[in-house]
Amino acid sequence: SDLIEAVDAKIALIDSGKISGADAVEAIHLSAEPQNVNPEYQSALDEVIHKFELDKITADEAIDGIKEVHAGFVGLYITSDLIEGVGTQLAVYDSGRVSMEYTLEEIDEIIELAERAAKISMTDDGIPEMKDLPPNTVDIPAGTGVPGCETDNWCYMQSSLTVHVGDTVTWMNSDTLPHTVTAGWPDSDSIGVDYLGGNGFDSEFMSAGATFEHTFEVPGEYDYYCQLHPWMIGSITVE
Ligand SMILES: [Cu+2]
Structure with missing residues (x-):
């Protein structure tokens, strides 16, 4: 599959010695994560990365761990119900809107973003500190690309916001991964611009650092995800 090829390409890059161990770990993390093809693969990968981030293992050990996880899951990808439950993601990659390969310059850029994201301060509860944002701005904090933020409602900060008709809301992607701001919810009949009789919105892919704006002209309760x-879910109430 595309995922196998992408991770194999990354591992080849590491093996060729073109990038350092620590850089490679980050790059694999960031390139594999948005694909999110298999949750078990993802959590096994995350576990290795997490140990690395906590300095419990060295970069070289992390790379070995990543290779092991990867090797262990290759068979599963090829033989099992690969498509089930991943339709959206695969369509996304097939559409070419998410880059599967990174150039060395892009990896440098990603690492810089990752370092910036790592500096975001967290409260004692592990929730990102609320930033000092302009009015009607919603932040997408780092760390929302893995499940967990939904427990304390910080996948979008703030996750619910009330504005007035005519107001423009701006979303900022402060994470290192791409995200979307899409009206509706995962199982709703209509999503994106079609939501609520054509009054919805869809950022499509917001890369790291990107912003998205939408002006609300019609009162209502706008769920988004x-x-x-x-x-990652949030809502805007327009009065
Ligand atoms: Cu997201």
Whole structure:
């Protein structure tokens, strides 16, 4: 599959010695994560990365761990119900809207973003500190690309916002991964611009650092979510 090829390409890059161990770990993390093809693969990968981030293992050990996880799951990808439950993601990659390969310059850029994201301060509860944002701005904090943020409602900060008719809301992607701001919810009949009789919105892919704006002209309760990480949900109330 595309995923196998992408991770194999990354591992080849590491093996060729073109990038350092720590850079490679980050790059694999960031390139594999948005694909999110198999939750078990993802959590096994996350576990390795997490140990690396906590300095419990070295970069070289992390790479070995990643290779092991990867090797262990290759058979599963090829033989099992690959498509089930991943239709959206695969369509996304097939559409070419998400880059599967990174150039060395892009990897440098990603690492810089990752370092910036790592500096975001967290409260004692592990919830990102609320940023000092302009009015009617919603932040997408780092770390929302893996499940967990939904427990304390910080996948979008703030997850619910009340504005007035005519107001423009701006979303900022402060994470290192792409996200979307898509009206509706994962199982709703109509999503994106079709939501609520054509009054919805859809950012499509917001890369790291990107912003998206929508002006609300019709009162109502607008639910929204991330198409890449459907546990990310938020709402805008327009009065
Ligand atoms: Cu997302």
